[in-house]
Amino acid sequence: MESIHLLFVIATGLIFGSFITLASHRLPRAEEIIFQPSHCPACNATLRARDLWPVLSWLAERGRCRHCHASIHWRYPLIELCTALLFVMIYWQYGWTEKTLILSLAAVTLLTMIVVDLEHYIIPDLVHCVLLPLGVWWNISALTDAAWGLLLGLALGLALRYGYRWLRHKDGLGLGDVKFLAVAGVWLGPELLVPFLFFSGILGMGTALAWRLLGHGRKFPFGPALAASLFICVAYPAAPQAFWHMQMWVHR
Ligand SMILES: [Zn+2]
Incomplete structure (x- = not known):
């Protein structure tokens, strides 16, 4: 890995990280994301170039x-550092390829989703509107798989949402989560949806536990677990493969 390339990847990650802090602040407030200049939320002063170095x-x-x-x-510099780290991990895995470009754009979208869901308990529709075409691009050579994945993800999401409501008489899975499962299906195809749900469940339990330890109560955001699980299953196919191997081992 050439160091000049690495520097470029880190710098790009930091800049996109800065965009995520901006987008995650403005999206839930229905503010314009791109063309409005940055301002301090406390005193409203317009921020200049020297204030905006990540x-x-x-x-x-x-x-x-x-x-x-x-x-x-x-958390603002932390988000910027996390984005740079993800960009480096993606570049490390996929080098200078189209895959790196698609995955990096997806990582920016997923991180925005995580921050917004942690703060506001919602997954903005814009997240799905960006992830859907990126998923089609990712699977451009396997569109039938992507279509089956979309249908299965949607069916599973609706079954989980209305099954839970029927059993417990309250909402478990939000509609934003259901839409996310459908979009995840486009990325993963039907076969990887099962390990994706498994990892989401494990990470979701971790979030629920952490949420309660932090004193935030029983209702916890499921978006971060879904986002992390999708990223792992897409970027590191060895993880879902390990899941299937484990299944075979259990049933032997
Ligand atoms: Zn200020």
Whole structure:
């Protein structure tokens, strides 16, 4: 891996990370995402280029707004660093390929979804509108599989949602989660949907536990588990394969 390429990947990751902090703030508030200039949420001052260096501006001003000195949450630089890390992991796995481009765009969308769901308990429809065409692009040579995956994902999502409601007389799976299962089906095809649900369940239990330990109550966002599981199953096909091997081993 050439270091100049790596630097480029890290810089691009940081810039997209900065975009995620912006998008995750504006999406749930139905604000315009791209063309409105950035401003400080506390004092409304328009931010200039020197305020917008990912991580570096935050460090230089010691986590405060340069205009009103309101403190800026550490999660902003953390999101930027996570995005850069994901970009490096994708580049590491797939090099300079079309796959790296598609996966990086998906990673940006999934991270935005995670941040919004953690804060607001919703998965914005824009997430599905971006992930769907990216999934078609990813599977452009296996569109029949993608179509079956879409149908199966939708069916499973609806069955889980209305099955849970019928059994427990309350909502378990939100409609945003159901739509996400359908879109995940496009990415994964029918065969990988099963391990995807398995990993989502495990990660979801982890989230539920962490949510309760943090004192946020019983209702927890399922989006982060779904997003992480989709990314793992798509970017690291060895994970769902290991799941099928484990099944064969159990049933032997
Ligand atoms: Zn300010």
